[in-house]
Amino acid sequence: MPESLVNKIAAGEVVTRPAAAIKEMIENSIDALSTHIGITIKEGGLKLISICDNGKGIQEQDLPILCHRFTTSKIQDYKDLTSILTFGF
Numbered sequence: 001m002p003e004s005l006v007n008k009i010a011a012g013e014v015v016t017r018p019a020a021a022i023k024e025m026i027e028n029s030i031d032a033l034s035t036h037i038g039i040t041i042k043e044g045g046l047k048l049i050s051i052c053d054n055g056k057g058i059q060e061q062d063l064p065i066l067c068h069r070f071t072t073s074k075i076q077d078y079k080d081l082t083s084i085l086t087f088g089f
Contacts, residue, residue: 018045029053 022045029037032055042048058066075081 018049021045022049022051025049025051029055032056 018041022039022041026037026039029051032053034053034055036054038050038052040048040050040052
């Protein structure tokens with residue numbers, strides 16, 4: 001994503017507790033079109049949070065950008081922000 005576009009977006013997930021991480025991962029599962037989501041939590045999420053789903057997952061062509069900051073395959077231009085139909089970028 002171009003830096004000029006990044007500067008126009010006030011977005012980001014700040015995980016402050018295990019529940020916020022679980023919410024984010026469930027949203028990712030829903031975005032991946034999952035019809036079944038399994039959740040395992042140990043010690044209130046402090047020891048383990050595991051989410052298993054049957055979603056489509058990341059596209060192979062998106063793997064190289066997976067860990068880059070401010071990277072998404074859904075936004076190429078500012079106008080794309082008006083057509084996002086998922087929970088996350």
